[in-house]
Amino acid sequence: MIHHVDKIEEIFDNHHLPYNETPRSLFITDKEGNILVSNEFTALTLGMSLDELLKSNVADLVREGKYNHSYVLDAIKEKKQITGFIQTCKGFKVLSTSIPFFKPNGEIDIVVSTSAGEYEIVDAENSGNHLRQDINTEIKESQIVAESLAMKRLLKICRKIAPFDCRVLLYGETGTGKEVLAKYIHQKSKRSNGPFISVNCAAIPENLFESEFFGYEKGAFTGANSSKRGLIEIANNGTLFLDEISELPLEEQSKLLRVLETQEVRRIGGTTDIKVDFRLIAATNKDLKQMVERGTFREDLYYRINVILLHIPPLRERPLDIIGLVRKFTNEFNDKYQTNCNLTAKEFYSLLSHTWPGNVRELKNYVERLLIANLNNLNNYEEQDSTMPFKILIDMYLKDHIANPLPLKEFLAKVEEQYIHSMIEACNGKIIEASNKLGIHRTVLYRKMKNLNTNSIQNRRLSQKDYN
Template identity: 50%
Template sequence: MNPHINENLSDSPSTLFVTDAKGNILISNEFTAVTVGMPLEELLKCNVQDLVKKGYYNRSITMEAIEKKEKVSRTINTNKGFSILSTATPLLQSDGKVKLVVTTSNTYKANLSKEESPSKVVEDSDQSIEESDTKLVAESLAMKQIIKVCNQITSYESKVLIYGESGTGKEMIAKYIYRKSHHKNGPFLSINCAAIPINFFEHELFGYEKGAFPGATETKKGMIEEAEGGVLFLDEISEMPLEVQAKLLHVIENNHVRRIGGIRNLTVNCRIISATNRDLWEMVTKGLFREDLYYRINVIPIHVPPLRTRKLDLVGLISHFVAELNEKYNKNIYLSAEEFQKLLLHDWPGNARELKNYIERLVVTEHYPVELKEEEALSDSYALNHFIKNNMARFKSLGDFMSVVEAHYIKQVIHSCHDNTSEAARKLGIHRSAIYRKLKKTKG
């Protein structure tokens, strides 16, 4: 076994297939293509049965899951020497028929020559990081790049600023940096600056001496002091009062802190990682955030894109949250194909946090609310007029509207062909890959 790969089994990339009920591949990723030595563009044109027939895989658990209509976990071997523990989960329609199958893996072993080894892929794109109760999913190119940057900076003490919308997983990325650094044996302390009352901010950060103020009956260490040897994560740092910002700047510049009421400086050694969902530079220009502190904490900026722009990550997160919450509540809930598709189409303005809360509600209540879908809205002329009226702002051109109508017609043809995409493509007179491209276009 390649020693580098063996060393990184726990942080290995994951393979991914989303197929239809016939085994046609709808979604995959770069690492899956690496395991069979095929360009991703070519892989997306394949059927998993063809991959087995041509010797790329020794078996197809995707097809096994379709036949059994239940989750299947097996170790499969690829033509490039990968041995992959995979799980295929079928998504069933209300009539019990299989609509989609999601096949994923988190671990693999490989017996490759030095020339074939994908060790750089492993090193640069750790895609699935297990934490105590969370999982960092990185199937999209954007998230792979974030993991690559994190791996490059873990051995340095440079200050990091993680910014992005609420719920995108900024704290998880901070924890990833922490777990990969030499600070991992120290504490990871997180402070939500938006949740601390202004009057107690200094007490929490810097601590105080006994008798420093009425009610201070004993000495208390501040969070900066408590984070000695580890990482202090300052979430929503934009909410920190200006006077506290000045004191924090002093700590960062001099590596020491003085408790309230104290007379001596205490040396501190912790890495500071900050996060915000606001435009800090805009706040600087308005005098709401200190410019000198901004430059101090923004040595290495990391932007986390919203979940609506990371559809591949969405697939992995849905599967993870369902499994995690089933285990937590001792349930055995599986999403229907209709529900899964609805989750993929939703924009998730609250990002991963909103997604997890929504799935938790589904698991706990065992209830799948159905909303009006585009194909239902286009079922008759009245509904068509209603749909157009309520989506005028969405359709920026005639082409946008025609894409939706075209996608609706394609879906009807596929349904009439009993979900056989190849047969539907022949009837439509287009290549099967064009069907997926046109349908994907309407999903945004």
């Protein structure tokens, strides 16, 4: 019997970081070291699925080489909080703290282990260890990844509103997964057995809108050799999802408004109205209220579709979801290409560092390119695509120093220092190789290292023998 259930829930809820911070490991064990609670990131650093991890004992994980030491066992033995570094088999070095919680009789009840958000990427290549995505992870039917607190809250709202036939307006940047969320609402609704009709309003030419949406009768116009049901009619007893509804011309907006008011459609060339019963979910990446003020979107239609407004945050604000998405996409591409993918810890953190302006869609495309490069042993792939990490580096310093500007000379010195350190790290401490890639003589690199702040190099534990 666990006496700290409330404490477990509090720790698990509070373990979701502010959106711009590094994800942290978490697991909770009983007094025997059996894992009771964990999160996706912990499983990922060990190269396991979360289901596998939750069936494990920490002593077994150490024996299997998943990581080199368990402070959980130390905390159980010594009955006190213990902190130290552990190295995982997938190239992560994590500062971990294990805290025992006691029963009223002084016996250990549970042990909570968390990371401090400090990670060091170790040489996974030489040890033969890679961050290997588990291909057996079950992909949920909803296809939604919700590791971040923001997405979990959003899904909770969706589950609550799904049984009601209220209209929903999804707002979010391009690529955030608005259609996926619309399908989730449909699946959780009483209309789940009915059709889900998805329409990209921006892709339908204005002159075809009426025939596509309302259908037509035989002989209604030249070429109408048979009758055709429109998309609205096809969505009967189901859900109609109108993506990019902001792209509808004003004239078409008025026709859609009438359907929503009367729940009737009339085919082109028809003489009778057809009753339709569907739920409308609309989506946009534009501010419809501003469009109403500018006169480019009908105010009455806006209030018709905006009963429940749900905002999907961009991927850059929920890095925890990147973990689950990378796992999901690598599973998909492993199945597609009939192979196992290998991502190094360095590649993983590169994915975490990017701002992903194209959101989930951009992340998926990039993961596929990265995996194809790895599968084909394209070792120079990162060099071919080296602009992204460098842009990340520049963006990082710009964000840090725009508010508190530095003289240009100092700013450039900081960028140069970080770039040199990153190149040395990428070359595993081999100075000759790093100097060749930097295009400078190794003596020049030694001199720059001496002149620059060497603390970070020391922190990376680069010894003098590594420079040879």
